[in-house]
Amino acid sequence: MLNIDQLRQETPGCQTYIHLNNAGGALPTRSTVEAVKEYLDLEASLGCYEAAEAKKQELEATYRSIATMINAHPDEIALQTNATCAWHSIFYALPFQAGERILIGRSEYISNYLSIVSHARQHNLRVHIIDDDAHGVIDLHQLKHHLDDDVALVALAHIPTNNGLINPAPEVGALVKNYRAFYLLDACQSVGQLPIDVRQLHCDFLITTGRKYLRAPRGTGFLYIRRPLISQIHPARIDLGGLQWYSTNDYQLLNSARRFETFETNKALQIGLKMAVDQYCALKSTSIVQRIQTLAASLRTQLSQINDIQVCDRGKEQCGIVTFCHLNISSEHMVHFLTQHKVHTSLTIDGLTGINLDSRHAPNKVRASLHIYNTEKEIEQLCHHITHMRL
Numbered sequence: 001m002l003n004i005d006q007l008r009q010e011t012p013g014c015q016t017y018i019h020l021n022n023a024g025g026a027l028p029t030r031s032t033v034e035a036v037k038e039y040l041d042l043e044a045s046l047g048c049y050e051a052a053e054a055k056k057q058e059l060e061a062t063y064r065s066i067a068t069m070i071n072a073h074p075d076e077i078a079l080q081t082n083a084t085c086a087w088h089s090i091f092y093a094l095p096f097q098a099g100e101r102i103l104i105g106r107s108e109y110i111s112n113y114l115s116i117v118s119h120a121r122q123h124n125l126r127v128h129i130i131d132d133d134a135h136g137v138i139d140l141h142q143l144k145h146h147l148d149d150d151v152a153l154v155a156l157a158h159i160p161t162n163n164g165l166i167n168p169a170p171e172v173g174a175l176v177k178n179y180r181a182f183y184l185l186d187a188c189q190s191v192g193q194l195p196i197d198v199r200q201l202h203c204d205f206l207i208t209t210g211r212k213y214l215r216a217p218r219g220t221g222f223l224y225i226r227r228p229l230i231s232q233i234h235p236a237r238i239d240l241g242g243l244q245w246y247s248t249n250d251y252q253l254l255n256s257a258r259r260f261e262t263f264e265t266n267k268a269l270q271i272g273l274k275m276a277v278d279q280y281c282a283l284k285s286t287s288i289v290q291r292i293q294t295l296a297a298s299l300r301t302q303l304s305q306i307n308d309i310q311v312c313d314r315g316k317e318q319c320g321i322v323t324f325c326h327l328n329i330s331s332e333h334m335v336h337f338l339t340q341h342k343v344h345t346s347l348t349i350d351g352l353t354g355i356n357l358d359s360r361h362a363p364n365k366v367r368a369s370l371h372i373y374n375t376e377k378e379i380e381q382l383c384h385h386i387t388h389m390r391l
């Protein structure tokens with residue numbers, strides 16, 4: 001059982017606002033913020049290289065913490081600055097051959113999608129979007145039908161940025177592993193929210209950001225690469241941080257995911273990432289997902305009882321992201337109105353965020369995303385404001 005009062009006390013941001021923009025960036029704990037500040041103080045007093053030397057073991061332990069959280073090996077983890085950067089690091093390194101196909105789900109994040117389209121144009125690859133099933137998640141029958149030996153990559157967003165659905169990521173992995181295609185999972189919204197086990201997901205690569213459900217500082221993220229693939233994949237760009245340099249023409253890439261890292265990084269943020277991951281691991285992941293899903297289900301029920309509000313989430317299994325719109329009031333106005341009442345939500349624009357790559361004219365939606373420290377009382381307050389909102 002989670003101790004909600006304690007979680008809220010440890011989260012300074014809970015005290016003033018109702019923060020329902022966790023899918024944008026969640027609130028860090030006091031300990032995470034303190035860890036970052038302390039590290040910056042150390043850098044200021046010692047010098048940054050000297051501070052890194054003094055904190056070498058703790059910085060090194062970040063890889064072990066992340067590996068524990070997702071059931072990986074520490075050498076399968078590369079630290080990155082955000083999810084897109086992690087995704088680009090691996091995508092642009094993949095050895096595509098002209099004529100090969102890339103299969104993606106409809107909920108692919110738009111930056112990823114645009115990278116795929118532009119890369120496909122330049123390298124003569126074919127992109128196929130697998131349709132959704134009746135529940136709005138990737139259609140596994142369609143996927144099975146399209147998988148073949150000319151498929152080089154299957155890319156999927158575990159949870160899209162703009163809908164409460166959860167894609168069947170392990171089932172996709174179980175299908176893809178029978179083929180030569182790589183499986184790249186965007187777990188940007190699921191790490192910190194759902195229990196993540198890379199072995200059960202059967203993914204070759206997984207990427208995420210720190211600042212969302214993981215509650216780590218902005219400017220953090222990581223890339224997971226399945227061990228046997230590391231030595232086969234050459235980064236698109238190499239950096240001193242990812243190799244050993246022996247002589248003028250002689251260097252060797254590291255035989256770990258760290259070949260995708262850069263030498264220069266923000267160590268203070270990495271210390272914050274470690275703290276956030278350790279705090280996540282100290283709680284039971286099943287309690288976390290239960291709490292988030294219970295709050296989100298309650299919000300969906302209460303919203304659907306308000307006149308003219310339409311809840312837009314799809315999926316057989318749903319997560320902490322709740323999307324909705326009003327039949328007569330614009331979502332922009334709702335988000336603004338709620339901010340004025342100290343409730344943080346965000347605006348989601350389908351045409352820009354990807355769930356339905358063709359739905360450029362769909363109405364914008366309000367996204368309220370719940371985390372463990374949110375409460376039923378906060379949900380009631382949100383619904384109260386929406387009920388009394390005027391044009």
Ligand SMILES: Cc1ncc(COP(=O)(O)O)c(C=O)c1O
Pocket residue numbers: 023082083084085109157159160161162186188189208209221
């Ligand atoms: C599903 C998904 N993938 C990728 C991203 C990009 O993450 P970042 O902003 O850390 O690059 C987001 C951000 O909202 C997202 O929701």
